[in-house]
Amino acid sequence: MKAAVIGLGWWGKQIIKCLDDSQKITITHAYDPQIDRNDLIFSDFSVSSDQDFDAIIDNPDIDAVILATPNQFHESQVISAANKGKQVFCEKPVALKYESVKKMAQACQDNNVILGVGHERRWEPAMVRLKNMLDNNELGKILHMETNFSHDIFMKLDRSSWRLDPQYAPAGGMTALGIHLTDFFVSFLGPAEKIYAKTGSIALEHPQKDTLSVNIKFKNNISASLAVMISTPFYGRFNVFGENGWVEIREISNVDFDDPAEFIYCNKDGKRIVEQYDVVNTVKMNFEEWADAISGKSDYRIKIEEVISNVQILESIINASASDKVIEINQ
Incomplete structure (x- = not known):
């Protein structure tokens, strides 16, 4: 499965490192508006930096998105990715409010998406x-x-x-x-x-x-x-x-x-x-x-x-x- 990591703070980079030798998930793309495209995370792990979030969820070659973004972005990003048919993994907390997580769960259900969560x-x-x-x-x-x-x-x-x-x-x-x-x-x-x-x-x-x-x-x-x-x-x-x-x-x-x-x-x-x-x-x-x-x-x-x-x-x-x-x- 080809996946993209959204959000490259310490934990987003940690996810890429932990999955480097995975035989089941390949990180092909990553995006963070705060991170320079010359950051070593891209070159050291052969990850593309040439697409933003909207381009990534529109990319037919990417199967899933992994969200390691600040909490306030989770709802919109989960729903947007699910509606584009991407499998979604979201870091915790998935949401801060019950009504928010219900909307996210519904979007995943409607699009046959299994929501992964960072409760490792x-x-x-x-x-x-x-x-x-x-x-x-x-x-x-x-x-x-x-x-x-x-x-x-x-x-x-x-x-x-x-x-x-x-x-x-x-x-x-x-x-x-x-x-x-x-x-x-x-x-x-x-x-x-x-x-x-x-x-x-x-x-x-x-x-x-x-x-x-x-x-x-x-x-x-x-x-x-x-x-x-x-x-x-x-x-x-x-x-x-x-x-x-x-x-x-x-x-x-x-x-x-x-x-x-x-x-x-x-x-x-x-x-x-x-x-x-x-x-x-x-x-x-x-x-x-x-x-x-x-x-x-x-x-x-x-x-x-x-x-x-x-x-x-x-x-x-x-x-x-x-x-x-x-x-x-x-x-």
């Missing part, structure tokens, strides 16, 4: 191990989940960056980091029912936010909580508590380092088993499963209903943190 963390071996345990009911009835994903990498950005702009990246680190955590919650627990969230400006000045805490009640009556801070060194943890035991997954470093994850399982008798899981190319695994789904070889594990549920949670977190009220999800 679902392919992390430790999280796959946890998902299998939950599917096999090894922890018994689930009581609660809690998680923290924090990183101060964003403090290195210019304060005018869209990634720190509450209009385009609201609720602190939610759209960059927290959205992965709620994606895990949705894949494990299904849709949410009630949400309360608080943000703070501690290291950053208002209106920019650097702390976020969230409490969620899911429709199956299970509770979950998450915290995200963008002004502290990297920290990653995911906990699941069940009647027959608990699991804690700890990440030592961010995706750009090759440190293993630690998986701790405590069984009903209180015995703890510690395992380590090495880093794998989760970006490539996500894209290639999406490509296989497009060709009819397999299913894509990120279902559109889950994408919509996650955006509902995101929008509710944004609204709850702004209003200091509990938000109920009624759709």
